[in-house]
Amino acid sequence: MADHLRALGLDEVRTGIAGHGVVGVLRGSAAPGGADVLSGGEQVGASGGGRRVVALRADMDALPVKDLCGADFASEVVDAGYPGGPFPVSHACGHDCHTAMLMGAATVLAGVRDRLPGTVLFVFQPAEEGPPVTEEGGARAMVEAGAFADPVPTMAFGLHVTPYPKGYVGYRVGNQYGASTLVRIVVTGKQVHGSTPWEGIDPMPAVGAVLTGIGQLYRQVSAFDPVTVTIGHVEDVGRFNIIGQKVTLWGTVRCAVESDMAEVRRRLTTLVEHSAAAYGATATVEYLQSVPPVHNSGPWVEAALPALRRVAGERVVETGATLGYDDVSELVGRFGGLYVMLGVQDATLDASGRPVPVEGGRGLVTNHNPHFYADDDTLVTGVRLHAHVAYDHLTGALVARRDV
Numbered sequence: 356m357a358d359h360l361r362a363l364g365l366d367e368v369r370t371g372i373a374g375h376g377v378v379g380v381l382r383g384s385a386a387p388g389g390a391d392v393l394s395g396g397e398q399v400g401a402s403g404g405g406r407r408v409v410a411l412r413a414d415m416d417a418l419p420v421k422d423l424c425g426a427d428f429a430s431e432v433v434d435a436g437y438p439g440g441p442f443p444v445s446h447a448c449g450h451d452c453h454t455a456m457l458m459g460a461a462t463v464l465a466g467v468r469d470r471l472p473g474t475v476l477f478v479f480q481p482a483e484e485g486p487p488v489t490e491e492g493g494a495r496a497m498v499e500a501g502a503f504a505d506p507v508p509t510m511a512f513g514l515h516v517t518p519y520p521k522g523y524v525g526y527r528v529g530n531q532y533g534a535s536t537l538v539r540i541v542v543t544g545k546q547v548h549g550s551t552p553w554e555g556i557d558p559m560p561a562v563g564a565v566l567t568g569i570g571q572l573y574r575q576v577s578a579f580d581p582v583t584v585t586i587g588h589v590e591d592v593g594r595f596n597i598i599g600q601k602v603t604l605w606g607t608v609r610c611a612v613e614s615d616m617a618e619v620r621r622r623l624t625t626l627v628e629h630s631a632a633a634y635g636a637t638a639t640v641e642y643l644q645s646v647p648p649v650h651n652s653g654p655w656v657e658a659a660l661p662a663l664r665r666v667a668g669e670r671v672v673e674t675g676a677t678l679g680y681d682d683v684s685e686l687v688g689r690f691g692g693l694y695v696m697l698g699v700q701d702a703t704l705d706a707s708g709r710p711v712p713v714e715g716g717r718g719l720v721t722n723h724n725p726h727f728y729a730d731d732d733t734l735v736t737g738v739r740l741h742a743h744v745a746y747d748h749l750t751g752a753l754v755a756r757r758d759v
Contacts, residue, residue: 356415356479359458363465365477373496374486375415377479380506381464383471383749407473409748410508410690411741412494412683413450413457414483420447423725425717438487439588448722449516452699452729452737454479456514459734460741473749474506483682485537485644493644494685503690510753511686512659512693512744514737518719519698519710521733524667524740525674526695528656532649534613535680536620536642538584540565540604540627544636549596556635558602562589564630565604565638575622580612582619583678609678613648649684651693654755659693662743662753666736670698672708679722691755697737699729 360368360379367380387406419437422430422445430445437444446452461477478497486492497503519525542562547555569584576582586606593599608623610616624640631638663671674696683694701716712718720726747753 356454356458360461360477363461365461365465369502372502373481373500374490374492375481376497376500376502377477378497378502379461379477381461381468381471381475381477383473383475384469385472387472406506407509407749407751408476408506409473409745410476410478410503410511410686410692411457411460411745412478412480412511412513412686413453414480414681414683415450415454416481416484417444417450418447418484418723419443420445420723421725422447424728425726426728439590445725447725447727448484449699449727449729450483452516452734453514456734456737457741459738460745463738463742464745467746471746471749475745475749476503476506476508478502478686488537488539488643494682498685498689503686508686508690508692510655510692510748511683511690512741512748513681513683513686514695514697514740515681516699516722516729516737517696518700518702518721518727519674519696520670520702520704521698521700521730522667522736523670523672523698523704524663524695524736525672525698526651526656526660526663526693527674527676528651528653530611530648530650530676531694531696532681532684533581533609533611533676533678534616534646534648535610536608536616536645538604538606538608538620538623539641539643540586540606540638541601542604542627542631542636542638543601544598544634546593546600547598549598552598555598557598558600558631558634558636559598561631561634561636561638562602562604564633565627568626568630569623572619572622572626576615576618580610580615581678582611582615583609584619584623585609608642609680611648611676611678616645646680646682647684647688649681649687649694651687652691652755655691655693658753658755659695659744659747662747663695663740666739666743672704695740697733697740699733701730
């Protein structure tokens with residue numbers, strides 16, 4: 356990526372940010388237009404002496420998921436060092452698409468820098484899926500590393516490929532994605548031979564009670580604002596005839612409304628600690644890598660819709676919320692802007708607006724599934740979205756204005 360950006364003659368290419376982050380800086384040479392009032396009241400334009408800065412963001416990390424997408428370039432890489440591994444790894448969430456589209460947008464915008472009255476930041480972000488728990492990483496780490504200190508963005512924009520009809524652009528006013536936190540639960544007993552369980556404390560029954568009890572947490576919070584608690588990985592060290600000392604559970608908590616997170620965490624902690632105590636074991640619960648929801652405000656969506664429709668026409672549609680998470684929220688929340696979805700699969704919309712497979716196509720496959728795929732020809736739509744949003748913002752056409 357850095358080599359590609361340098362080949363385009365960008366003004367700066369910064370590498371090694373928050374680990375493997377890359378930021379390309381393209382300073383346009385056109386004179387700023389007239390002044391506009393941003394959502395925060397800032398005067399921008401020739402009369403105000405300011406120039407807008409748009410941050411276009413793509414995440415680029417992969418997942419411990421085998422690649423069964425069927426493409427001739429399917430990943431065959433195995434990560435021997437991944438916790439709990441070795442695991443085959445692949446771009447099962449489509450981050451390779453995001454990276455490719457932003458590299459394409461950099462090519463386009465570098466070719467018209469004389470028409471850009473401001474600055475474009477091409478932000479390639481590592482660790483969106485979460486860094487190792489012993490490390491710092493992701494969007495917040497890039498902010499803290501000063502990636503956006505000079506120049507400071509006046510807008511952030513990004514998009515995510517999704518199992519939706521090819522070329523469709525989905526947007527939502529409000530929370531596009533939910534709030535998230537990673538949870539680590541350690542249940543500790545007393546190790547002993549499997550033939551004499553009464554001489555030790557088996558952590559497994561407590562783990563089973565936790566896994567079963569999680570299903571009742573949903574009944575303890577309002578059903579009108581969805582939450583989910585998922586345990587995706589269980590670690591135990593031992594063998595068939597050993598009752599081990601401890602078991603570690605790794606999971607994620609998602610809330611459609613961020614204010615519900617504290618209550619869900621409290622109830623999960625209570626469940627874990629009391630379940631362990633009921634079997635004579637002990638337990639600890641840690642919440643790590645909290646991520647705020649991706650929130651698209653009404654003024655930013657309204658300002659962006661002309662650019663989205665110029666690219667995708669009638670295929671721009673409003674979508675529902677999801678409990679996925681994306682730490683692009685760290686950028687949109689700080690600098691304003693929005694995040695949208697790009698359909699890349701063989702689908703159509705039914706009468707209720709839900710995606711359904713096209714007969715004879717490759718079907719609908721969700722992100723993080725080994726068979727997840729994206730239509731390569733659709734990626735040009737993402738390139739155009741980046742380019743049009745950036746141009747409109749820098750020229751003052753895409754600005755979230757305050758209510759008058």
